[in-house]
Amino acid sequence: xxxxxxxxxxxxxxxxxxxxxxxxxxxxxxxxxxxxxxxxxxxxxxxxxxxxxxxxxxxxxxxxxxxxxxxxxxxxxxxxxxxxxxxxxxxxxxxxxxxxxxxxxxxxxxxxxxxxxxxxxxxxxxxxxxxxxxxxxxxxxxxxxxxxxxxxxxxxxxxxxxxxxxxxxxxxxxxxxxxxxxxxxxxxxxxxxxxxxxxxxxxxxxxxxxxxxxxxxxxxxxxxxxxxxxxxxxxxxxxxxxxxxxxxxxxxxxxxxxxxxxxxxxxxxxxxxxxxxxxxxxxxxxxxxxxxxxxxxxxxxxxxxxxxxxxxxxxxxxxxxxxxxxxxxxxxxxxxxxxxxxxxxxxx
Amino acid sequence: xxxxxxxxxxxxxxxxxxxxxxxxxxxxxxxxxxxxxxxxxxxxxxxxxxxxxxxxxxxxxxxxxxxxxxxxxxxxxxxxxxxxxxxxxxxxxxxxxxxxxxxxxxxxxxxxxxxxxxxxxxxxxxxxxxxxxxxxxxxxxxxxxxxxxxxxxxxxxxxxxxxxxxxxxxxxxxxxxxxxxxxxxxxxxxxxxxxxxxxxxxxxxxxxxxxxxxxxxxxxxxxxxxxxxxxxxxxxxxxxxxxxxxxxxxxxxxxxxxxxxxxxxxxxxxxxxxxxxxxxxxxxxxxxxxxxxxxxxxxxxxxxxxxxxxxxxxxxxxxxxxxxxxxxxxxxxxxxxxxxxxxxxxxxxxxxxxxxxxxxxxxxxxxxxxxxxxxxxxxxxxxxxxxxxxxxxxxxxxxxxxxxxxxxxxxxxxxxxxxxxxxxxxxxxxxxxxxxxxxxxxxxxxxxxxxxxxxxxxxxxxxxxxxxxxxxxxxxxxxxxxxx
Numbered sequence: 061x062x063x064x065x066x067x068x069x070x071x072x073x074x075x076x077x078x079x080x081x082x083x084x085x086x087x088x089x090x091x092x093x094x095x096x097x098x099x100x101x102x103x104x105x106x107x108x109x110x111x112x113x114x115x116x117x118x119x120x121x122x123x124x125x126x127x128x129x130x131x132x133x134x135x136x137x138x139x140x141x142x143x144x145x146x147x148x149x150x151x152x153x154x155x156x157x158x159x160x161x162x163x164x165x166x167x168x169x170x171x172x173x174x175x176x177x178x179x180x181x182x183x184x185x186x187x188x189x190x191x192x193x194x195x196x197x198x199x200x201x202x203x204x205x206x207x208x209x210x211x212x213x214x215x216x217x218x219x220x221x222x223x224x225x226x227x228x229x230x231x232x233x234x235x236x237x238x239x240x241x242x243x244x245x246x247x248x249x250x251x252x253x254x255x256x257x258x259x260x261x262x263x264x265x266x267x268x269x270x271x272x273x274x275x276x277x278x279x280x281x282x283x284x285x286x287x288x289x290x291x292x293x294x295x296x297x298x299x300x301x302x303x304x305x306x307x308x309x310x311x312x313x314x315x316x317x318x319x320x321x322x323x324x325x326x327x328x329x330x331x332x333x334x335x336x337x338x339x340x341x342x343x344x345x346x347x348x349x350x351x352x353x354x355x356x357x358x359x360x361x362x363x364x365x366x367x368x369x370x371x372x373x374x375x376x377x378x379x380x381x382x383x384x385x386x387x388x389x390x391x392x393x394x395x396x397x398x399x400x401x402x403x404x405x406x407x408x
Numbered sequence: 409x410x411x412x413x414x415x416x417x418x419x420x421x422x423x424x425x426x427x428x429x430x431x432x433x434x435x436x437x438x439x440x441x442x443x444x445x446x447x448x449x450x451x452x453x454x455x456x457x458x459x460x461x462x463x464x465x466x467x468x469x470x471x472x473x474x475x476x477x478x479x480x481x482x483x484x485x486x487x488x489x490x491x492x493x494x495x496x497x498x499x500x501x502x503x504x505x506x507x508x509x510x511x512x513x514x515x516x517x518x519x520x521x522x523x524x525x526x527x528x529x530x531x532x533x534x535x536x537x538x539x540x541x542x543x544x545x546x547x548x549x550x551x552x553x554x555x556x557x558x559x560x561x562x563x564x565x566x567x568x569x570x571x572x573x574x575x576x577x578x579x580x581x582x583x584x585x586x587x588x589x590x591x592x593x594x595x596x597x598x599x600x601x602x603x604x605x606x607x608x609x610x611x612x613x614x615x616x617x618x619x620x621x622x623x624x625x626x627x628x629x630x631x632x633x634x635x636x637x638x639x640x641x642x643x644x645x646x647x648x649x650x651x652x653x654x655x656x657x658x659x660x661x662x663x664x665x666x667x668x669x670x671x672x673x674x675x676x677x678x679x680x681x682x683x684x685x686x687x688x689x690x691x692x693x694x695x696x697x698x699x700x701x702x703x704x705x706x707x708x709x710x711x712x713x714x715x716x717x718x719x720x721x722x723x724x725x726x727x728x729x730x731x732x733x734x735x736x737x738x739x740x741x742x743x744x745x746x747x748x749x750x751x752x753x754x755x756x757x758x759x760x761x762x763x764x765x766x767x768x769x770x771x772x773x774x775x776x777x778x779x780x781x782x783x784x785x786x787x788x789x790x791x792x793x794x795x796x797x798x799x800x801x802x803x804x805x806x807x808x809x810x811x812x813x814x815x816x817x818x819x820x821x822x823x824x825x826x827x828x829x830x831x832x833x834x835x836x837x838x839x840x841x842x843x844x845x846x847x848x849x850x851x852x853x854x855x856x857x858x859x860x861x862x863x864x865x866x867x868x869x870x871x872x873x874x875x876x877x878x879x880x881x882x883x884x885x886x887x888x889x890x891x892x
Contacts, residue, residue, distance in 0.1 A: 276694030
């Protein structure tokens with residue numbers, strides 16, 4: 061860790077830019093950062109894990125796969141079901157990207173699970189925020205602010221996350237149904253007391269995952285009918301990791317975060333729906349400007365997920381007042397703008 | 409005091425009844441729920457629209473007058489404590505539920521809407537708003553966001569930050585910020601999370617979009633008794649490690665049990681050293697299976713008795729004892745002081761023992777209620793404000809208890825906020841570097857430091873003068889020395 065601290069301190073003094081790298085599994089995400097690589101992958105290992113506390117603390121370079129294996133051995137799991145996008149995926153990188161999987165609408169996001177972080181700011185100072193307890197309102201919630209900040213506020217060195225019991229039973233039910241009807245159905249069911257933990261519409265099929273204790277899952281299954289999907293774990297894995305056929309091909313992949321009930325997007329290309337309607341995937345060669353505009357019209361936002369990065373950047377532009385606030389916050393944590401410059405927005 | 413010219417300008421902006429300056433009018437606002445701290449504000453303003461809020465903030469910004477936002481005033485840390493030179497911005501009149509979307513399961517509301525009123529409105533659709541601080545009948549949703557309020561169901565359903573989709577807020581210079589909205593995330597930094605628990609120091613919230621959840625079909629509660637707090641604490645760990653995520657999991661120690669029983673007659677076992685209330689919810693089938701599992705775990709982990717409430721009346725009575733624990737303790741003593749630390753669950757026996765030792769040292773009785781599911785401990789210190797010096801002694805004991813929580817890897821506040829009350833203990837929990845980062849956040853939003861100044865984050869100078877010892881979680885400088 062001292063090496064990392066020294067590297068940042070030196071870079072700060074020399075005003076030299078650094079791009080942060082963990083396992084390198086998400087190099088393609090966001091905009092290109094400037095500067096030389098600072099490698100966090102060696103800063104790894106689970107620091108503390110007491111299953112009865114429902115909290116796990118690990119260094120940023122710890123592989124997600126290792127964490128998930130250790131949790132599974134204790135019948136627990138990460139609540140936000142993060143995509144890995146590669147075997148080398150780390151906890152730090154996942155939190156910096158703020159990635160969450162299918163369970164997100166029902167049991168929360170990556171930022172929801174974070175209880176505390178240790179970061180290395182742009183001066184090379186080590187800072188500790190939050191802690192290892194679920195309820196904690198001492199000081200501003202800087203832990204959650206670092207989630208999804210793509211390393212621009214500091215290098216995440218360690219994080220404590222809330223973990224949850226693994227459900228005893230699971231079943232996935234499928235229905236052939238069009239996109240519009242599926243979106244309505246997902247939302248209706250989410251308003252009922254059912255053990256729903258995932259709802260997606262991909263390639264003309266609505267898939268619902270029910271999880272919980274065996275009695276609850278059986279009762280819900282009986283109520284909902286539909287076709288039981290064999291090898292459901294593989295299906296959800298392929299949807300999460302973007303290895304399902306829908307995601308294949310060179311056409312740019314867009315992610316739109318939208319109000320969950322909006323009807324299918326009025327945009328050319330193919331669509332898939334995850335997060336119970338709140339996340340839409342679009343494979344489309346439509347110009348970026350039309351996609352951003354369409355997302356804004358329905359009260360959402362868009363990001364180019366995979367594809368050639370446009371000059372203007374991949375993320376949705378922010379309103380002026382919010383952008384000004386971003387710049388001021390960035391300056392507070394990284395006065396010389398050396399950390400992952402340009403990765404989130406081009407001007408910092 | 410506030411300059412007459414500022415008062416005149418405020419009166420020009422608002423109806424005459426919405427600007428209060430007379431002593432008898434402003435007295436109502438001199439404290440929040442922490443009534444030991446009082447101060448009359450220079451003026452109280454009661455806007456009814458966001459446009460008025462913006463105008464007030466612009467005016468105060470231009471005049472350099474501090475602004476302290478207040479919802480229902482139920483906060484327990486002095487977060488809404490006024491200053492003589494400040495305008496107190498009461499948001500209680502912004503009390504409309506603007507839109508409820510049953511299909512999207514969200515509601516857009518103004519900040520002065522009462523927490524419980526949201527669930528009231530949502531009930532027609534089988535939905536509710538999950539966070540339930542014990543003041544939920546009165547506390548405002550704006551205040552809940554400002555404090556990131558919890559409640560008794562946080563382990564399963566989360567805190568306020570987990571149940572809010574978006575806020576609209578106004579900065580001190582009158583800029584509107586829309587953070588989040590109807591989606592599950594937003595581009596850029598997570599400023600929505602940052603505003604939660606920011607105690608009115610970053611911006612003034614004018615609208616909130618909350619998430620609504622389907623009401624569980626059923627809920628049931630088990631009352632279990634133990635002959636020591638250690639056994640009860642271990643049983644909590646066993647339930648959680650056993651794969652059950654109870655909707656509520658509460659512990660009370662002997663003094664709290666006796667106080668509650670005398671007041672509510674909840675049928676609590678008076679010979680127990682500790683009781684647990686375990687609530688499970690869900691569909692009929694789900695609940696039955698969880699109840700059976702919890703009973704098995706309790707029996708295997710030393711419960712001297714454990715029984716499920718026979719009907720809804722008894723279930724509500726079991727809960728009434730817990731929910732009225734504060735006033736029940738209040739009957740034993742002229743005054744009581746409620747603390748709010750959080751600790752890792754496994755540290756409970758050690759922390760309770762430490763509190764017992766401190767209680768004897770200070771000669772003040774302490775009863776403990778504990779959100780065992782999430783580690784949030786509420787020691788209630790019994791004192792008599794009419795005895796000279798006793799409040800001071802109580803505050804000292806409270807401070808020592810919070811420091812104890814930090815020593816065991818916990819935090820000085822789980823859900824009540826730092827406010828004015830715990831500002832010195834912030835010096836114990838954080839080093840100068842982190843405190844400087846907090847000041848940096850504040851400066852990014854409010855460079856002139858006019859929103860709720862002096863709360864939540866101590867100046868570095870204050871910490872230096874206090875000579876407070878920073879204790880990093882669990883790492884004591886001389887671990888072999890006994891400290892409680």
